[in-house]
Amino acid sequence: MMGSRKLKENIFWVGAVDWDRRVFDSLIPLPDGTSYNAYLIKGTDKTALVDTVDPSMVSILMSHLKDVDSIDFIISNHAEQDHSGAIPHILERYKDARVITTPKGKGLLAEHLHLDNERIITVNDRETLSLGDKTLEFIHTPWVHWPETMVTYLREDRILFSCDLFGSHLAVSDLFYHEEWKVCEAAKRYYAEVMMPFRTTIRKHIEKIKEYKIDMIAPSHGPIHKCPDCIIQSHAEWVSDSVSNKVVLPYVSMHGSTQLMVDYLTESLSLNGITVERFNLVTTDIGKLAMALVDAATIVIGTPTVLIGAHPLAVYASFLSNALRPKLRFASIIGSFGWGGKAAEQITGLLSDLKLEILKPVIVKGKPKYEGYRELDRLASEIANKHKEQGIS
Numbered sequence: 001m002m003g004s005r006k007l008k009e010n011i012f013w014v015g016a017v018d019w020d021r022r023v024f025d026s027l028i029p030l031p032d033g034t035s036y037n038a039y040l041i042k043g044t045d046k047t048a049l050v051d052t053v054d055p056s057m058v059s060i061l062m063s064h065l066k067d068v069d070s071i072d073f074i075i076s077n078h079a080e081q082d083h084s085g086a087i088p089h090i091l092e093r094y095k096d097a098r099v100i101t102t103p104k105g106k107g108l109l110a111e112h113l114h115l116d117n118e119r120i121i122t123v124n125d126r127e128t129l130s131l132g133d134k135t136l137e138f139i140h141t142p143w144v145h146w147p148e149t150m151v152t153y154l155r156e157d158r159i160l161f162s163c164d165l166f167g168s169h170l171a172v173s174d175l176f177y178h179e180e181w182k183v184c185e186a187a188k189r190y191y192a193e194v195m196m197p198f199r200t201t202i203r204k205h206i207e208k209i210k211e212y213k214i215d216m217i218a219p220s221h222g223p224i225h226k227c228p229d230c231i232i233q234s235h236a237e238w239v240s241d242s243v244s245n246k247v248v249l250p251y252v253s254m255h256g257s258t259q260l261m262v263d264y265l266t267e268s269l270s271l272n273g274i275t276v277e278r279f280n281l282v283t284t285d286i287g288k289l290a291m292a293l294v295d296a297a298t299i300v301i302g303t304p305t306v307l308i309g310a311h312p313l314a315v316y317a318s319f320l321s322n323a324l325r326p327k328l329r330f331a332s333i334i335g336s337f338g339w340g341g342k343a344a345e346q347i348t349g350l351l352s353d354l355k356l357e358i359l360k361p362v363i364v365k366g367k368p369k370y371e372g373y374r375e376l377d378r379l380a381s382e383i384a385n386k387h388k389e390q391g392i393s
C-alpha cells in the first residue's frame with residue numbers, strides 16, 4: 001500500500017500528516033502541525049479500519065488504501081470530524097463495510113455525517129469483535145472529550161488505539177518519534193487545550209486502561225507511543241489533584257503601570273520561593289498559557305482598566321482559564337486604572353466556575369507608588385503562606 005507504514009505484521013498506519021495546519025477549531029495554535037492517524041488491521045477473516053482522517057485529507061487516506069480490496073469494519077472511536085469526516089467516502093467505496101461505534105456515537109455520526117443507520121453497529125463496553133486471528137475489544141471512555149468516545153484494544157498485539165486520548169498535535173515523518181521530550185511537551189499542550197476540563201473523568205479511564213497489558217499506544221494525533229507507561233504516567237500526574245508551587249501570571253499593560261506591577265510581583269514571588277510563569281497577552285501563544293495552567297496552584301491576572309472594565313485580552317485569558325477548568329486553588333488580580341472602573345470585579349466573575357479562593361486584589365490609580373508596591377509584597381507573601389498551609393512545595 002503506497003504511503004502506508006507498517007506498525008506490526010498486518011497492522012498499518014494509513015492516515016495523513018497535516019504539516020501546514022496552524023490553527024485547530026479556529027482557536028488552538030498548532031506550532032508544529034498535526035496528523036490524523038488511521039490504522040488498517042488485517043485479520044485472517046476480516047479487515048478493520050480504525051478511525052479515518054479530516055475531510056480536507058480524504059484523498060491521502062484513499063491513496064493509502066488504493067490496493068486494499070475490502071474493508072469490513074470502520075471502527076469509529078470518536079465522532080468528531082477530524083477522525084470521522086472521511087467515513088462517508090470509505091462507505092461509498094467499500095459497499096459492505098459497517099461502522100462500529102458506541103450507542104452515543106451512532107447518534108452523533110448520524111447527525112454530523114448523515115450516515116445511514118443501517119450501516120452502523122453499536123458495541124457495548126468491553127464487547128469484542130473477531131477479525132480471525134486478531135480480536136478487537138472496545139473500551140468505553142465517555143467524555144474524552146466528547147460524550148461518545150471509546151478506545152479500541154487489539155488483544156493479540158497489545159496495541160491500544162486511543163483516538164484523541166494520549167494524542168499530540170505534532171506532524172512528524174516517522175511513526176515513532178525519538179525525541180521523547182518533544183512528544184511529551186506536545187502531549188501536555190494537547191491535554192491542556194482539549195482534555196483538561198474532563199480531568200476527573202479521564203482519571204477513572206486511566207485506571208481502567210491500566211488493567212490492560214499494552215505494548216504500544218496508537219493515538220489519532222501525533223506519533224505512536226512505544227513506551228506506554230511514560231505517556232500514561234504523565235497523564236496520571238496531570239489529572240491528579242496535586243499542584244505546584246507556581247503562579248501563572250497572564251497580563252497586559254497599556255502605558256506601563258500594570259507592567260511595573262507585574263515586574264515587581266514577579267520579583268516578590270520569586271523572593272518568596274515561588275515559581276512564576278508570565279504571559280504577555282499581546283503576543284503570547286495561548287497553548288503555552290494552557291500548559292502552564294495544568295499544574296499551577298495560583299493565577300494572578302494583570303490588567304489595566306479600559307473604559308470601565310478589564311482589558312479585553314485579560315477578559316479573554318480569564319474566560320479561557322475558566323473554561324479549561326485547571327486545578328487552580330487561588331487567584332488574584334493586579335493592575336492600574338486611570339480614573340475608575342470595575343476590572344477586578346469583572347475578572348473575579350469570569351473565574352467563578354473554578355471554585356477557587358480569591359485573594360485580595362491590588363488595584364492602583366495611575367503609576368504605582370510606595371503603598372502599591374507594599375500591597376504587592378502583601379499579596380506575594382499571602383500566596384506563599386497559602387501554598388505552605390496546603391503543603392504545596
Ligand code: FEO
Pocket residue numbers: 078080081082083145164220221
Ligand atoms: Fe481529534 Fe476530538 O478530535
